Amino acid sequence: MNIPNHALTNGSGAAAILSAGIGAFALAFLAIAADKSAYIASGLIFYKPTGRLSGVTTAGILIWLFTWGILEWRWRNKTVPAGRINTAALILLGLSFLLTFPPLADLF
Numbered sequence: 001m002n003i004p005n006h007a008l009t010n011g012s013g014a015a016a017i018l019s020a021g022i023g024a025f026a027l028a029f030l031a032i033a034a035d036k037s038a039y040i041a042s043g044l045i046f047y048k049p050t051g052r053l054s055g056v057t058t059a060g061i062l063i064w065l066f067t068w069g070i071l072e073w074r075w076r077n078k079t080v081p082a083g084r085i086n087t088a089a090l091i092l093l094g095l096s097f098l099l100t101f102p103p104l105a106d107l108f
Contacts (some may be wrong), residue, residue, distance in 0.1 A: 007079070010079055012072055017086060021090070
């Protein structure tokens with residue numbers, strides 16, 4: 001019995017991991033930008049009862065989905081360096097956590 005030896009790819013998983021890090025960082029960045037700029041805050045009010053939070057979360061989710069779609073399209077059949085991608089995603093997640101921590105966010 002011959003079993004074909006297909007190489008396994010990790011591009012789809014790597015795309016999901018890196019896009020999650022990018023989306024989290026975008027959410028933190030937009031939250032700080034909306035806090036510091038009245039112009040950005042007014043542009044991010046999509047639903048008045050929730051204020052700029054509606055735009056910050058919606059834009060963060062759209063950035064995450066767009067990034068995931070592009071990376072998935074480019075990497076779906078490829079093997080990419082998972083260690084570097086995981087490291088980048090963890091750094092972005094860590095930065096997003098730090099940027100949403102009030103004492104650090106107030107420094108900007």
